[in-house]
Amino acid sequence: MSTVETPTRPAPAAKAAGGGRIVAIARLHLVNRWQVFAIPAMILLFILLVNIVIWWLIVRAVTDPADLADTREGLQYSGASFYIFVYAIVLGAQGVAYVFPYALGMSVTRRDFWLGSLLAFVALSAVYSAFITVLATVETATDGWGLGGRMFTVLYFGGEDAPWYQRFLLFFAAFLFCFLVGSVVATIYQRWRVNGMIVFFAALTLVVLGAVATITLSESWGLVGAWFVETGPGGLVAWSLVVTVLSAVVGYLLIRRSTPRG
Amino acid sequence: MTAVIEAEGLTKHYRSVRAVDEVSLRIEENTITGLLGRNGAGKTTLMQLLTGQEFATRGSIRVFGESPVESAGVLQRLSFIKESQKYPDDFKPKHVFATAPWFFPNWDGELAGRLIDDFRLPLNRRIKKLSRGQLSAVGVIVGLAARAPITFFDEPYLGLDAVARQIFYDRLLEDYAEHPRTVVLSTHLIDEVANLLEHVIVIDQGRILLDDEAEALRGSATTVVGTRTAVDSFVGGREVLHRDVLGGLASVTVGRLDPAERREAAELGLELAPVSLQQLVVQKTGAAAEPTGIEQTA
Numbered sequence: 302m303s304t305v306e307t308p309t310r311p312a313p314a315a316k317a318a319g320g321g322r323i324v325a326i327a328r329l330h331l332v333n334r335w336q337v338f339a340i341p342a343m344i345l346l347f348i349l350l351v352n353i354v355i356w357w358l359i360v361r362a363v364t365d366p367a368d369l370a371d372t373r374e375g376l377q378y379s380g381a382s383f384y385i386f387v388y389a390i391v392l393g394a395q396g397v398a399y400v401f402p403y404a405l406g407m408s409v410t411r412r413d414f415w416l417g418s419l420l421a422f423v424a425l426s427a428v429y430s431a432f433i434t435v436l437a438t439v440e441t442a443t444d445g446w447g448l449g450g451r452m453f454t455v456l457y458f459g460g461e462d463a464p465w466y467q468r469f470l471l472f473f474a475a476f477l478f479c480f481l482v483g484s485v486v487a488t489i490y491q492r493w494r495v496n497g498m499i500v501f502f503a504a505l506t507l508v509v510l511g512a513v514a515t516i517t518l519s520e521s522w523g524l525v526g527a528w529f530v531e532t533g534p535g536g537l538v539a540w541s542l543v544v545t546v547l548s549a550v551v552g553y554l555l556i557r558r559s560t561p562r563g
Numbered sequence: 564m565t566a567v568i569e570a571e572g573l574t575k576h577y578r579s580v581r582a583v584d585e586v587s588l589r590i591e592e593n594t595i596t597g598l599l600g601r602n603g604a605g606k607t608t609l610m611q612l613l614t615g616q617e618f619a620t621r622g623s624i625r626v627f628g629e630s631p632v633e634s635a636g637v638l639q640r641l642s643f644i645k646e647s648q649k650y651p652d653d654f655k656p657k658h659v660f661a662t663a664p665w666f667f668p669n670w671d672g673e674l675a676g677r678l679i680d681d682f683r684l685p686l687n688r689r690i691k692k693l694s695r696g697q698l699s700a701v702g703v704i705v706g707l708a709a710r711a712p713i714t715f716f717d718e719p720y721l722g723l724d725a726v727a728r729q730i731f732y733d734r735l736l737e738d739y740a741e742h743p744r745t746v747v748l749s750t751h752l753i754d755e756v757a758n759l760l761e762h763v764i765v766i767d768q769g770r771i772l773l774d775d776e777a778e779a780l781r782g783s784a785t786t787v788v789g790t791r792t793a794v795d796s797f798v799g800g801r802e803v804l805h806r807d808v809l810g811g812l813a814s815v816t817v818g819r820l821d822p823a824e825r826r827e828a829a830e831l832g833l834e835l836a837p838v839s840l841q842q843l844v845v846q847k848t849g850a851a852a853e854p855t856g857i858e859q860t861a
Contacts, residue, residue, distance in 0.1 A: 322635065325665035332662060333653050395652070402649035405616055407666040408638040408711070557633070560617050561649060 326404055326417020327424065330396050337425065341388050342432065349436070349452055352381050356450035369449075376451040377460065385429065386479045393422065393483025397552075401491060402561035415553050418484065426476035434469040459534050467535075474538040474545070481548035488552045491559040564591040567713060567745050568613060573622035575608055575769075582608040584769035586622070590762070593743040595735075597760040597777070599753055599844050605769040606749040607645065610715050613747075614643040626713065642667060644706035646699070646718040650690045656701050657686040660708075667709035674738065675708035681730050695722030703731050707738055713745045720752065728752070732759055753841035763840065767848040777840070784843055788814045789833035797831055805846040816846055 331337055356376075363369050396418055404414045437453035441461065445451055454461050458471050489497045516522055532540070568590040575583040583605045590596050598606050611617035613624060615631035615638060624630055631637045650659065660679070664670035679686065682700040690698065699721050706714050720728045736759065739746065750756050763780055765773035773780070784804055787794055794813040805816040816838055820828070828835055838846075 322639070322666065325662075328665065329651075329662055332651075332658055336653060399649070399651040403651055403654075406643065406645070406648045407663060408614075408641055408643065409666060410615075410633045410635050410638060412633060413635060558618070560611070 322409060322413045323417040323420060326400075326409060326414055327421040329400055329404065330418060330421035330425075337392070338428070341385055341429070344388075345382070345385050345433075345436075348381050348384060349446075352379075352450055352452055353446050353448065356446070356448040360448050373445075373449045373451075376445075376449070377454075377456045379451050379455050381452045382433070382455070385433070386475060389425075389429070389476050389479035390483035392425070393480035394487040395483075396421065396480075397484045397487035397491060397556070401487075401556065401559070405561055411556050411559065412553075415556050419549060422477060422480035422484070426473050426480060429476050430469050430472035433472050434465055437468050438465055457534060463534075471534055471538055474541055478541040478545045481545045481552070485548040485552040485555075488555040488559065491561065492555040494562070566590060567592045567627055568747075569625040570613065571623045573609075573612060573624060574620045575605075575612055575617060576620045581769045583612060583619075586766070586769070586771055588764060588771060588774060590745060590747060592745055594761045595739065595746045595748065595759055596762040596764060597753070597756060598747055598749040598764050598766065599840075600749075600766040600772075601848055602751075604766045604848070606766055607647075607717055608769075609766065610643065610645070610717050610747065610749065614638075614641060614715060616643065639666070639668065640712045641715070642706055642709040642711035642713075643715040644702040644717065644719050645715075646702075646721050648702055650701075652691070654690050655687055656684055656690065656693070656697075659690075659701055659705065660686070663705050663709065667711055669710035669712075669742075671708050671710055674710075675704055678704040678707060678730075678734060681734070682727055696724060696727060697722075699723050700727065707734055710738070710742055710744065714747070716746065716748045716750075718749055718751070720750070728755065732756065735759070753844055754839060757840040760840075765844050765847055772847050773844075780840060780843060782837060783819050784816050784838040784846075785818075785820050786814055786816045786836045786838055786842075787828060787833050788812070788836065789831065793831045793833055797828055797833055804843075816842075 433453055440453050459467050489501050566589040570588050573586040600606050612619050626637050660675055684700050703719050706716055760777045763777050791811050791813040794815050798815050801817045807814040
């Protein structure tokens with residue numbers, strides 16, 4: 302039988318109090334290194350590999366310099382790295398859905414749970430951003446992996462010429478946004494269960510639909526596009542931070558009144 | 564003695580359901596209390612209230628003198644092992660025993676290791692794949708090794724076999740003797756834990772039916788068995804807790820009997836039998852509505 306493994310016996314008591322518990326909660330989110338670090342990195346590198354093959358095929362096939370320039374122009378709109386942000390949304394949601402009931406079972410206050418979770422999300426955002434910033438730097442240095450490809454220096458992240466710290470901050474804000482949005486939706490579930498989800502997604506649909514209808518009817522899509530161009534990546538990050546902070550506050554208020562159900 | 568847990572007029576409503584209804588209680592420091600009652604009696608809700616996991620509709624709770632809700636100071640001296648505890652999706656028991664010490668300052672890793680061996684718990688299997696009994700073992704080990712000054716066990720033995728349950732009772736008593744603490748244990752297996760308990764609280768439909776020292780409850784009721792006429796004449800106007808009649812024979816449970824009454828019963832040819840804690844609880848919570856009749860109460 303593959304039963305008791307004595308080497309993995311629990312470590313001796315760690316004295317935890319106050320801030321210690323917040324850090325402990327943050328660590329709780331990172332217990333599964335594989336899920337938090339290895340898997341997203343591996344998938345990202347896999348996507349990169351697939352893209353490199355595609356770029357190579359394109360470069361081989363397109364010989365006319367004008368067409369090639371055209372292709373490079375188009376590649377700056379690549380969405381190949383978006384998966385990692387969806388992953389962050391899922392991690393944010395799971396962080397609440399799975400860790401919250403466990404944390405309360407470990408006699409943690411809801412306040413400490415939320416602060417610890419925020420700490421974990423900030424830390425994860427920083428690590429992910431640093432990783433992608435390095436990849437972006439390599440991408441620039443190698444002129445798109447030797448093939449003019451673009452995955453981490455696309456337009457939404459400041460384009461080709463952005464300095465590394467600007468890229469890092471853009472990535473960081475984007476990740477934090479995703480973690481918080483994912484987790485705040487999960488807190489709605491913790492607070493109001495299925496009914497909360499139904500109401501939330503119905504309301505979200507109506508708001509989006511209303512916005513689209515208003516813009517379409519007033520024929521102002523051009524203005525919306527202009528606003529995005531005018532605001533630029535930096536401005537969009539600033540706006541995303543508004544949502545991020547709002548999510549942090551709303552999540553705190555909701556989790557404070559939540560009880561995990563069996 | 565000092566009370567470490569006090570509740571006053573504690574009430575919890577879920578829509579129309581009164582899960583906990585005007586409960587007032589005191590639990591003394593360093594005692595083992597049994598919280599007994601039927602399914603849905605309100606045991607779990609009461610424990611969730613006392614541990615700050617659920618919010619009271621009304622009433623007050625004092626644990627170590629303050630409300631447990633969102634109080635880090637109270638909560639870190641408390642552990643609540645519940646049958647329905649959820650674990651992160653990908654957790655294995657080894658993750659639980661690696662992370663629990665971060666939260667319980669008195670955690671004893673050696674004790675945890677011993678219990679892991681005792682329960683033959685596989686450390687490297689996903690929690691999702693554990694059997695019900697193994698899942699219960701995870702909770703029991705955390706509850707014992709955490710050595711929290713107040714430990715709540717809510718139906719901790721679900722799915723545990725008789726050997727494992729005995730291990731739990733033995734280890735609980737051993738460790739309790741060396742490291743006195745306050746234990747509140749909710750359970751269905753009343754006979755099994757009867758000898759463990761120093762204090763008993765019986766709850767039914769959200770209300771406290773009984774709240775007494777276990778010692779006082781032992782012998783607080785007696786079953787009188789004999790012919791129907793003899794039993795009826797002996798019982799007379801006493802309060803009857805329970806009554807079974809089968810043909811010409813009757814078995815009636817009454818309150819405490821003094822020595823003179825016992826002699827009288829013997830002279831009438833009646834048999835006297837002590838009522839176990841389990842029977843007492845069954846009669847208090849099950850048969851209350853049927854003072855007469857021939858049906859046996861399970």
